Amino acid sequence: MAKIRDTLRRVGLNNFFFLLVGMIFWAKYFPSWGRADSPLPLKFITGIGISVIFFFYGVKLSPQKLKEGLSNWKLHLVVQATTFLVFPLVVLLFYWLFGDADSYLWLGTFYLAALPSTVSSSVVMVSIAGGNLPAAIFNASISSIVGIFITPIWMDFMLPEAAVAFDLTTTVIRLSFQILLPVTLGLLLHHRLIGFVNKNQLTLKNFDQAVILLIVFTAFAESFAEDMFAGHSTVKMLVLAVLMLGFFFMMLALMYGISQGLRFSREDTITVMFCGSKKSLVQGAVMGRVMFPDPVVFGIILLPLMVYHALQLMAGSALAQKMGEQDKR
Secondary structure: OHHHHHHHHHOOOOHHHHHHHHHHHHHHHOHHHHOOOOOOOHHHHHHHHHHHHHHHHHHHOOHHHHHHHHHOHHHHHHHHHHHHHHHHHHHHHHHHHHOOOOOHHHHHHHHHHOOOOOOHHHHHHHHHHOOOHHHHHHHHHHHHHHHHHHHHHHHHHHOOOOOOOOOHHHHHHHHHHHHHHHHHHHHHOHHHHHHHHHHOHHHHHHHHHHHHHHHHHHHHHHHHHOOOOOOOOHHHHHHHHHHHHHHHHHHHHHHHHHHHHOOOOHHHHHHHHHHHHOOOHHHHHHHHHHHOOOHHHHHHHHHHHHHHHHHHHHHHHHHHHHHHHHHHO
C-alpha cells in the first residue's frame, strides 16, 4: 500500500489532488454552503487567506538572488515570452479556428494560457530533471509578479466580449491591494521572517492549499447552484482532459524547439520547458476570484485550469524523472 501511495505521489496524484476532486463533489451535493448568502463567511475567509498567502510568498523571495539572476537575460526573456506570449497566442489560434464565442470553457482555456508559471512545482521539476535551478527560481518568482499585470491585460484586450463583468482598471487596483501589496511587504520583511518561514514550511503549504480548496469549493458551489454545468457531460469532461494533456505536450515540444533553435544548453532547455509550460493554480484561483466576480461563471472558467494543473503535475513529474535518469546515465 505504501508503494502504491508513493507511486501516485510521484506522478502528481497526491492528497491535494484528491481533495480538489472532493471539493467539486462537495460543491455539487452541498452548494448552499458555498453561496454568497451562506451563513458561513467562506468568501471573507478566502479573501483574507489570499493576502496572507502572497505576504509569505514575498517573504520567501530573496532580493539578493533576484539581483544575481538578472545576468542570464536571454534565458529569462525566452521563459517569460513563452509563458505570457506564446501560450496565449497558441490558444487564440485554436480559438479563431475552432472556438465558440459563447463557451466559458474556451474563455477558461484562454485564461489558463495567460496565467503565470507555478513556483514550487516548476522549480522542483527542473531540479529533478537536472536543469538550471537558479534560473528556474528566478523565472518562477518573476513570472508570478509580472502576471499580476499581464494576465488582466490579456483578458481585457483579447476577449473583451467574453470577460464577464470585467474592468481592467478596477481589476488591477484590486489585485495590487490584495496581492502585490502583500508581496511587497513580505519582500521588505524577508530578512526578519525568512527563518520563521523556513521552520514552518509544511504549515504554510497546508494553509495555501486550504485557501485554494475553499476558493474551488465556493466557485463550483455557485455554478452548481445555478445549474451552469448542464450540458457538460462526463464524456465532454474526458474530452477536455485529453485536449489539455495534448496541449501540455504540444507546448513542451514547442518550447524544446525554440530552445534548440537558440542553441541553449541542456540545462537551460529544461528550464524553459518546465518553467514555460506550467501554469499556476494558486494564482489562477486567487486572481480569477478578483477578475471574475460572478462566482457562477467563475466555476466553469476555473475548470480547464484545474484539469490542466492535475495533468501537468502527473505528466511533468513523469517526464522530469525520466530526464533526470538520463542525466545521471
